[in-house]
Each structure stands twice: as C-alpha cells, then as structure tokens.
Amino acid sequence: MLDAATPQNTTEQPTQANLLEVNNIEVLYNHVILALKGVSLEVPKGGITALLGGNGAGKSTTLKAISNLIHSERGEVTKGSIIYDGENVVDMSPADLVNRGVVQVMEGRHCFEHLTVEENLLTGAYTRKEGRSEIAADLELVYEYFPRLKERRRSQAGYTSGGEQQMTAIGRALMSRPQMILLDEPSMGLAPQLVEQIFEIVSRLNREQGVTFLLAEQNTNVALRYANTGFILENGRVVMEGNAKELRENPDVKEFYLGMSDTGRKSYREVRSYRRRKRWLA
Amino acid sequence: ESLFFPNMSYRTGPFAAGGIPFADGYADYFTLINERDGGIGGVPIRYSECETAYNTERGVECYQALRGENPLVLQPLSTGITYQIIPRAARDEIPIHSMGYGRTSAVNGEVFNWTFNYPANYWDGASVIINYLLDENEGSLDDKKIVLLYHNSAYGREPIPTLTRLSERLGYELLTIGVDSPGQEQGSQWLQIRRERPDYVIMWGWGVMNSTAVQEAANIRFPMENFIGVWWSGSQQDVLPAGMGADGYKALAMHGTGTDYPVYDDLQEYVYDRGLAAGTGDEVGTVLYSRGMYAAMLAVEAARTAQEIHGVANITPAMMRDGMANLVITEERMAELGLPDFGPPFEVSCQNHGGSGQAMIQQWDASAQEWNLITDWIEPDRELIMEMVMEDSLAFAAENDIEPACLN
Amino acid sequence: MLDTQPDEGYTTADGRKIGGVAMEMKNITLRFGGVVAIKDISFDIRWGEVRAIIGPNGAGKSSMLNVISGFYNPQEGEVIYKGYRRPRMRPYQVARTGIARTFQNIALFEGMSVLDNIMTGRLNHMKANIFQQAMWWGKAQKEEEENREKVEKVIDFLEIQHIRKTPVARLPYGLKKRVELARALAAEPSILLLDEPMAGMNVEEKEDMCRFILDVNDEFGTTIVLIEHDMGVVMDLSDRVVVMDYGKKIGDGTPDEVRNNEEVIKAYLGVTDD
Amino acid sequence: MLYREAGDFKTSYTSDNQTFPIRFDRYGYYFVLGVAFLVMPLILNDYWTNALVVPFLIYTIAALGLNILIGYCGQLSLGTGGFMAVGAYASYKLMTGFPDLNIIFVILLSGLVTAGVGVLFGLPSLRIKGFYLAVATLAAQFFLIWLFTRTPWFFNYSPTGMISAPTRTVFGIPVTGASASALSMYMICLVFLVALAWLARNLTRGTLGRQWMAIRDMDIAAEIIGVNPLWSKLTAFAVSSFYIGVAGALLFAVYLGAAEAGEAFGIDKSFLVLFMVIIGGLGSIFGAFAGAFFLIAGPVLLKIMLVDNLGWATDLAAHLEIMIIGALIIVTLIMEPHGIAALWRTIKEKLRLWPFPY
C-alpha cells in the first residue's frame, strides 16, 4: 500500500516562511501535572504538518496550547512562546485566534448536542462577516463533502452516530474558512473510505486554498502519506522530526508506527507477544 | 465599673426594617442617660449590640458572647430567640425582658423567674382589640365576623387561643388565615377576605407582611378603619408604601409616638446635637424608635429600683432581676422622665411579670403622615388571660420539673 | 467453512473450537421517530468466537450493541440468549446475565480513580450488604480484597499498573480506552461487547490491544463482539463478520467472504486496503 | 523529607486500602482524634464550645450526609432543611412520647425516620435529574415545613408551635435541656460525628460508594455496566437523610433547645449545608469538615474581628460579612472548583514533589 500512488505534494517543500512557531513550551495542568516539557515546532505556511506519538505523548495538549483552549481545562503554558503569523498568541483568547484564522477540531468531537447538525455547522460561521448567501454556499460545500450529514441535517447532533458527529465537527471547522486548521485525530471513528476522503479534503483545501494544517493523528500511515513534515512526540517532548518521506523510511517509525517489518505488514493475530516500543528517551 | 446593657439587635436580614429603628431608640436613650446624668446612680452605662439578623442560631451565639460579660438584662427581640434562651438565662441567672413579644406565659413569675414581659403581651393585645371592638359595637359582637390574618410562625399564632376563647364567650365568628413568611404574597388571602366580607380584620404581622397586607386591603377596598394590627404591625413603614390607600388603618399602641414629648428636648440637646445618635438618625420619633426608647427607659428604671433595693450602685444581673420584679411605673414618674402619658402606669411583682396589659389604639392619617392616638388606655380581660397563663406556665413547669416559687 | 448445524459449532482455520449459538438476534428493527437505525436484522453469536460488526458511519452498529446490552429496546424482533427468548430487561439486569461492554464515546467515571473504575466492573460479584460495608468488617473487607486481587490481575494484564491511582479525567484518550476495556474485563463476562476499542491508537498500541483481546478470548473463552473501522484488525481478529449499511444487513460470513462481497466493497470498503 | 510516600510500600491490599495510606497522614489523624477527645475538653470555654465548636460538629454531620447525596451520588438536593426538621421533630416526639428512651437511641431513631422520609422524596430522582431534581427536594423542603407548622400533633398542641427539648441524660449526665453543660454537649456531638464519619468513609470506599459515584459520573453507563440505579439512588437518599436527620435531632435537642420549623429549618439551612459541601469539596469526607468549618467559623471570626476588634457598627459589619462570605465562596471556587479538599490535595501533591516545582 505504501508504494501505491502517493499524493504529489509530499515531496514539494512549502515555499513560504513558517506560519506558526512553537518555541520550547511547557504546559502545566492543575498547577502540578507537567504535560509538555519543552516542545518546539515549526509549521510552514501552506503545508501539512503531522504530529505523531503514542497515547499520552502530548499531541492534544500541544494543539490545545496553540489554540488556547488549554485554559478551559485548567492548564497553562508556563514557558516558551507561540508565534502565529509574527504575533505571540499565548495570551490571546480562543475567539481572537479564530478571528485570525486558526481553528481547532477537538479530539472527542465536541458537538453542540442540542443543536441540529445544520445549526452546528452554522455556528462554525459565527465569526464570518459575509452575507448569508456565501455561508449557504459553504454549507452546501460541506454537505457535498459529507453527504451523510445532509441526510441528518435536521437531527439533534447529540443523537447522531459517532462518525456523524466527527464529520459535523470537521465540517463546522471548515465553515469558518480558516487559514490554519488544527485537527486532532480527524480519522478517529470514521469508516476507512471516509478516512481517505477526509485526507483528500485536507489536501484539496491545502492545494486550492492554501490552508495550513497541523494534525495530530494516530493513523500514521495515512497521515505521513499526506503530510509534508512530521514531528514525533513522546512523553511531552519532540523526539524526532523531519520531512514526511524521511520519517516513513525510518526503520523505527516503520516498525512501531506503521506496523511494517521488513517482511511487509503482518497479521495482528501473528503478534504473539506484547512488544515494547523502543524508547528514544529510555 | 459600668452597667452593661447589650442589645440583641437585627439591623440586617429580612426584618431589618423593623430592627433598625428599635435598636436606634434603645441606644439613644442609654446615650442620653450617660450624657445627661452620667449614668444610672453615677455608674455609666455600657451599651453594645450583637447582630442576630432575627436568626435563632445567631441569637444563641450572641447569647453566649454576651453572657460572659454580665449583662443586666437581655432584649432578645425575637420570639424564637426568646424561647431558646429562656431556660439558659434562667440557669445563668440573667434577666430577660421580652417587651410585647416572646413567651406570653412568662407572665407567671413563679415559673419564669428570670423572664419579664411587662407592660403587655400578645394575649393582652388580642383582648384589648376585642374590648375596643366591643366598645365600638355597643357591647356586643354577636353575629360579627372577624378575620385574624397572622404571620405563620410562633409569633403569629400567639393570639389564636385568646381570640378563640373570646369568640366562644362573645359570640363572634373567628376565621384565621395564615400567611407564610415573609408574606409579600397575599393575593389569595385577600381574595378570601373579599369573599368572606368580614366585619373586622385583625392582623398579627411582621416585616414585609404588614405593608403588603395594608396595600392589599386598600386594593380590595376593605374599609381601613375596620382593619386593626397588633403593635408590631403599626409603624410608619407598614403604611407608607400604600400611600393614601392606608388612610384610616388602625393598630395597637403600647406607648405613644411622635416627638411631642419633653424627653426629646433632652435627646436633641445631649444626643442628636452632639452627633451621638445611633444609626442614620432619621428614625427619631417613629413608632418602633419610640418602642426601643421605651424599652430602654424601663430598663433604666428597673436598674434604679435595683440600686434602691440593694443600696449599691454597681448592680449585678441578679440585683437587676429584683429591680425588675419590683418595678413601679406611675403617671408621675412618666412625667418626670419627660414622657407624660407615654406608657401606662403599672406594677410588677414577683408573681406577675406582665404589667398592666393595657394598650391604646392609634390610627394612621395618610395625608398628615402620622399616627394619631384615638383612645385612652384600654384594659384587657385580665381574668381570662391569667387563667390561660396559669395553664400554659404550669404545663411548662411540669414538663421541665420546675417547682413554681418566688425567688425572694 | 461454516458448520451448517447450528448447535455444534465449528472449527476455525487456526484450529480453535467454536461452540454453539450463544445469542441470536431475530428480525430486529429499531426506530427513532422517523429514523430507522436497524431494519429487520438477524444474526447469531456463538460461544467463543470473535464476531465483528462493520459498516459505514451511521449504519447502526452501535445501536445494535445497545440493543444487545438492553439500553435500546427494539420495536420489533427478539433476542434469544442461551436458548431463551430474553424478556424486556433493564440494562443492569442484562449486565448481570454476563454481558459487559465498552463504549464508543468513552464512558468512564471521570471522578474516580482508575482502580475504582475497574472495581465497578466487579459490582455483580460483590455481595456484602450495606451494614457490613458500613462497618468494613468481615465479609465486606474480605470480599473487597478478593475482588481487588482479580482486578489487579486485569491491571497487570493490560499493563496499566502505573496509573492505578490516577483520576481517569487526567488520562490521555488511548489509556482511557484501555481502562474501559479493563473495567469490562473485570466483570468476567461471558460475552464482551467492544465498540471501536482501537479508535485513536497507533499501530503499536493496536497490536497490544489485539493481543489483549485474543488472549481474553483464548484464556477465558470469552465471546467477543467487536465493532471496528480498521479493516486490518477486523480481518485478522474476527471469526465471522456482520456487515451493516443504513440499518440493513448486507453481508455475514468469514472475513474472506465478506472482503470479496461486491455489495460490501461498494458500501464500505471502497478500494480494498492491502 | 517529611511528606513522602516513598518507602511506604504496601505489602497487602488491606494496607493499600487504608484510609490514610501515607504514614504522616495517619499519625496526623490519630493526633487530631487525640486532641479532639482528650485535649479539647480541657481547653474549650463555654463561648467557643457553644458559638463555634458544637455547631461545627453538628453541621459537619449534615454536610457529610449531603455530601453523600450530592458529592458521591450526584443527586442535587435542596431539601436539607426540611430533612433536618424531620430529625428534630422526630426526636421531639420520641423524647416526649417515650421519656425513658435513652437519648442516644432517640437520635438514632430520628435518623432512621428521616431516612424513610428521604427515600420517599428520593423516588422522583429515578426520573428527574440535575437541577430539575432540585425541585423535588424543594417540594420536600416546603411541604415538610408546612406540615410541621400546621399539624399540632407534631408540636404536642403547644399554642405557639415551638418545640422545646426536655432534659435527657447519658450516664446520668444531662446532654439536652438547659442544664446540659457545654462539655457534655461537645462530647455527645463529637462521638456521633466520629462514628458517622467513620461509617461514611467505609461506605464510600466500598462497593456501594463506587455504585454511587458511577451513577454520579455517568448514570447511563453505570446502569449498562450493572449498577441498579433504583437501589443506588435510594440508598444514597436513605443514608444521606439518616445523617441529616441525626444532625437535625442534635441541632434541636442538644444545641438550640427550642425550635420552630419555619425559622430554624428554613430554606436557608438547605443552602448553608449545600455551601459547606461545595466549598469543602464534593465527594470528599475531609471536604465536609473543611466546608463546615469555613462556614461556621468564618462568620463568627469575621464578626469578632470587625465588631469586637475594629469596633465597627454591627450592621455595617454584618453587611460586609455577607459580602465577604459571598466573595470568599467565589474566590475559593475560582481557585479550586472542587473545593478546599481539592486545594488541600494539590498542596499535598506539591509537597510530595518538593523541592521541585512540579
């Protein structure tokens, strides 16, 4: 599968300077739990950057630190800076950031349960100043991406299935016409077909509208196929970074994140013993 | 050395509006005594307030805080608090004066050695109203219908037994209608009154219940002169909100009101002009201010009596109790104090802690915005009341293993 | 490959013996107002097998699990469990018949520690009455320790010793999934229902998870019903697969059969993965 | 090096299940118990006992009870005042109806009666949730108070509707009525509190406690994994009401001596105990103590400071006092939404990490 057609853009290097720079941030939850211990990232403008790492590595925390949603979970950035488009955004409110074009799709969907699917999508356009017709056009576009949502448009989001909620959350973010989207595990809970489709949408938006993406993803396989660059997090630190292609070739990444061994993919049934990933930070 | 007269006041909470003027009057009179006479018998008065917010637990806390300081007499200022501290004060030998409230059967001094409720209590009040109405109706209340609108609490229920017994005797029909605290909603009660068309409405209310009732009565156009409140339902703040609608409303008066008494000249000179007035100073002369002042005056007189009896100036609470139990208030004495005809003459004895039980009727003149006294002192039916007092107090004595007896 | 005689089970390719029918879903139809979540679906689950349910998003998979665990009552159809028609039951009564599950949107008790969460899984094994518990004497304490031992086994098994005392609210997503599995395992169920247990995990973690699932299946013979979108996992783990689409059943059979089913490819798989 | 669990390795599940797994905590606990039983009786004067300590002990019992219901089982109740009234009136009827019954039994029976009433009003919780449930409990609050002020049987037909506690003794020492000494009041409340806190701790760490918490955190999931919601909710109502009933009985019989339902057990009481529970920390035994202390001692200490020490007018002080209490509630919540108990836990976690910041 890996050798199958890969999207062309993986090899292209983004032309512009970094849109987002995260410099050595530390994040502290509840005054005592240190979740990030100095994470630095650069996200080039117009690129797709993947954030990889195991459970609890700190991917979601990094994204929430950037979008400033961390405050609402009693977390704070205690060190370092986050520069977006030349501005330090550490002290901004999430709404300010959305106004500047940064929007996050949170892990675990977070739909507005009592609003219908369509109302959910419309709240995504809250910050937009254009007229109704443009918003309506975008709504149609989202429905085109996710026909299933169109069928369920009048249902309360709380009653839709897990996958439908995930689509709603992604669609809602698209509605704000962002410059940069922080996607936290977009493929979670989606059928395989849809996963491909979502990444197609990502790469289309990226190509056609120059939207920058930073995505945390467990589905390393797909993520590295579409991303330009990648960072691997472990235990609150960046342990490896590089161009997506290089990462894919890296034997450790291959073994632990892609489930490939030299002999190709092996069956889950064959795995006879629990393996412990080689820790870079042993 | 000083004489300690604390006040368990409530200047906050739901009934603050009533507590403030009382506390001001109580304080100002003591200030006057200190400023003008240098205290009682040469010993200065120490006054302090403890805020209860009309709340029983706060009351207990205040009691505990005050009792260590040898208070000469406590004014619990709430029926609930009075009930609570009666047994404790008896144990700690501290006199209580619950003037016009509290436990009515404390009249029986042999059971309630340390509690006094002169000059009048609720049962007196109820009886005075009925006697007044008898007077108005040429001695017969047959076929009359009387409604009692009461605050649904221990306080509000106090007059019910008296009124019930009197109705049996006098043949009027009694209807009791309760209002739950705080009482700012009386829509259905007054609709009921409108339907029942009673001849008279008697009210045992407190706080916002009073002003609401007066307003509602005006709204349904109940003839205000047939609407009579107890002394806790007859102050300015109860009638002012209803404006002209309150004109003609009546209430019991334990004492006079207004500033037309000589004592106010002294108060002006020694207290107000010296900037010593308690509170904001704008309650002077109101009904409840007068009541506070009256209570302070009775306390001072009792202290004087105690000093005479024991021949010492720096009296103890136990001596104060003797002073209270032997208090004699005459018309002459009232005049000397600058309060002629302000309160009734009465005598307290070891057996009877209840005073004379007399009261007057006052009526509100809305255009002049003042209360006018329209009767002289009216006697209650003391015989009936003593009978009831004995029943209740002896039951209490039995329950609490008290051997009724005089202390001295 | 399936044995045609329903009650005797069959033998899998790798030689495991699968028993008779444990549960049979008969003509289940479930509606929510106008939405038909499940349309006349029938299938069976056999003792000891790993049964997968797959299908596109919104197909009705989770709803099916909810029917099995008694949270939804279907308008039509019946559930035959252990040979008897199951009457209408409250979910907790169903749980007591030996059915445990995990949830798609993690449903852990956020205010409790990992250990306490897993201990709730053992509720139905604890019998001390309220007074014994209040006194913490005799039965209550003994029982607590016995069950604690069982739970510790599960904790060891799933390798979550280090977070034993952590409040679950603080855990990252993947670990929460694992704790949820632990809670279900602690119940020692005869049928274990898993709703996307591997969502949000990377390959390595998935491998671990698969191992756990297979081990449970092997060691205790627990029957497993699994919903999963990762075809690799489904194909490797399951013995038989039900495919749903828009509430209808469009396929049922061994992984290979399903993989090659035209309708399934069209509705769900799209281009075949590997 | 004082506050460490390192070195405290558990060799059995029993020791791991201990209430205070860290040795330092455990000794602290014995120390506090020792002080409460042996030292306090020697140093307490009447004022502090009556104004602060006894109400603190009694309200802690009520807060423990409410914490079981709200903090552990997640059922919001605003009927505490009403349930305390049930305890109070039950104890009054028992004391006057059976003069020979020992006061300890009277109080326990009052708790049981309240538990019954609590279960009755807890029934709607099976259908009604969250703030909507508050209405059911408010209905209980207002209805019970109405019942006690309107039905003469409850106050033995006394003309005013006040109830007064007669004198009763334990080992010949009066604990209720006017002749009870501050010390005896302190001791009986302390014994009840320690026993009930211990029971609460046991209940909440065992199966039942976990069922309650499961219902609290996610009732649907709890039911699906096998928690019987009927049983859990009703036991929570029963146990909680038992505690609250005992607190009501103690408040009336031991502390106040006389009471009237509307005044002593009004809706304010419900809110007061609710404050204690939330400020102290939902779902924490220690929180009940901390919350009760904060809300009983706070006003008294403020009063002493403002009135007695600074000489402010009582009304100014009282107004400032409620402002300060209000502000403190808000500040505590902002600092730590899960109350003083959580604040304390965070401090301990910091201590454990000390001298590193995190």
Place this chain on the structure above:
Amino acid sequence: MPDTLLFAMEAAANGLTAGVMYALVALGFVLIFKASGIFNFSQGVMALFAALTLVGLQSGQIPFAHLINAIFGTRLHYFGFTLPTLAAIAGTVVVMIVFAWLVERYIFRHLVNQEPIILFMATIGLAYFLEGLGDLMWGAEVKRLDVGIPQGMSLAVDETTFNWFGYGFYMDTLELWAALIAAILVGALVVFSQYTKQGRALRAVADDHQAALSVGISLRFIWVLVWSLAGIVALVAGMMWGAKSGVQFSLSLIALKALPVLILGGFTSIPGAIVGGLIIGVGEKLFDFFMGPLIGGATENWFAYMLALVFLLFRPQGLFGEKIIERV
C-alpha cells in the same frame, strides 16, 4: 351562576396575573441558563438590587452613605435632588450593564468549562455578595417605589364582570400592567434568541463551553450580553414587585417563587417561563381556594413545587425544555 364557581373564576383570573409576576423573575433565569448553562441563583437578588438602585437614584440617595459616615464621621444621606423616573431607569440600566461586565470579568471568565453545580454555587456566592452590597450601598430600610404605574382594583374589570355575572371580579391594575410588559418582553426575547446569530451562539455556549470557544464564539461577549439582558429583566421584575410591596430584603425571595415556574416551563424556554407562570399561578390559587380551608391554608409555598414535580414526572425536562439527551 353559583357563587363558588364565580369565586373560583375570580381566583383563577388572579392566578393568571400572579403567574405573570412570577414569570417576570423566571425570565431572567431562563436567559442566563440558555446562554451558559448557568443556573443563576442570584436573579432574585439582582431584582432587589436593581429596584434599590432605582429608588436610590430616584430619590437622590448617596450610595454607601452609611459606610462613609461610619468611616469619616460625616452625616451624608441625600444629594438633595431627585431624578425623574425615566432618567433613574436609564441610570439603573447602565448600572446593571456595568454589573454584568464585572460579573463576567471577575467571576465567570475564570470558571469556563466547569460543571453546572460549580457555576450554580458561584451564583449563590454572588447572591450573597450582592445582597450585602445592596444593603451597604442603599441601606436596609423599606423603601417606597413609585414609577407611575397605577395600582389597586381595576374598575374596568370590576364593571365588565359585574355586567356579565352580577359579581365584580377583583383584579389588580398593577398586575394587569405587568402582564402587558411581560408580553412585550417575551416577544422581544423570543425574536432575539430564535432569529439572530447571537441567539444560536447562546445555545451553543450552553451546550459546550469549550466547543463554543473553538469555533470562535467569544464567551465574554455572550456572557456580558446575557447578564445585561438578565439585569434588565431583573429591573423590570424588581420594579413591579417593588411597587407592590415596597423595596426591601424580602424582594430577593421572590426567586423562590420563580423556581417552580422555571422548572415547569423548562429551563431553556422563554415562552415556557410564561406558560409555567400561568399554570402555577392558576394552579396554586385554585388549590388554595378549594383545599386551603380543609388542610389549613397557606399552601402556596409548597403547592407550586408539588405541581411542578407532578409535571416533571411526565416530562423530566419541563413542558418546553430541551429534551435531555441520554446516549452512550
């Protein structure tokens, strides 16, 4: 017509208007709940505070006079001028908006994404604070509020009903006015919340603070907005209740009458507040009319709650509330 029926009709009619008075308070609750999931216990105290401020401004009282006098030994009370009613109302509105801003800035900004009960608790803290502040600012005496709304028996109703039935119904003019004002208020609020972008944002915020933040809804703006609106609703309620029974502490207790109304109508429904108010008003008046004499009267306090409870058993989310979503 038999007398009992007439009387019952009169009681019911009065119940309707009384219900509207409760609904006025309930509306404020609904607004805030809808927009933030906060159960604002301080709504009653807000009404008191607004009414106190209105009277204070009207009569030219010096705020904090008592405190100033105590500290500096001065004797300040009044400025010596009075404000016309409309100016005083405008001034009070400004005060309530400032209050809303302060509440957001110093309280709720720090409590984003907390559980409902914690937010509820914070509003109780706020209620205490505001109660103390109101007393400190304007004093605890009873004040008379007159904003020019007529009071007393409505002659028109009396006459009409007398012509119809031969028995004149009693209705309070003030309450009739209140009904009119409530109708206007509800109309405006419904339009606001159903047909505007902000209205949708309100509901989004109530569902999930974090998600609302993530789509760029400024919680700060939304909260200042709804607290201001709730403050204005509180002013209206305070004005009507204050005119009825004077402005003083007990005014804040009307919140307790609004709770069952709110719960019966559903926390999130503006029209629900009105319908709930009407049902409760009529229900309790009729119950008291028929049952009161039998069981001792003064049933109003608990009956409203019992009625709400019975309704809830059938509809756990109240009559018009949003369905509680139960899913796994």
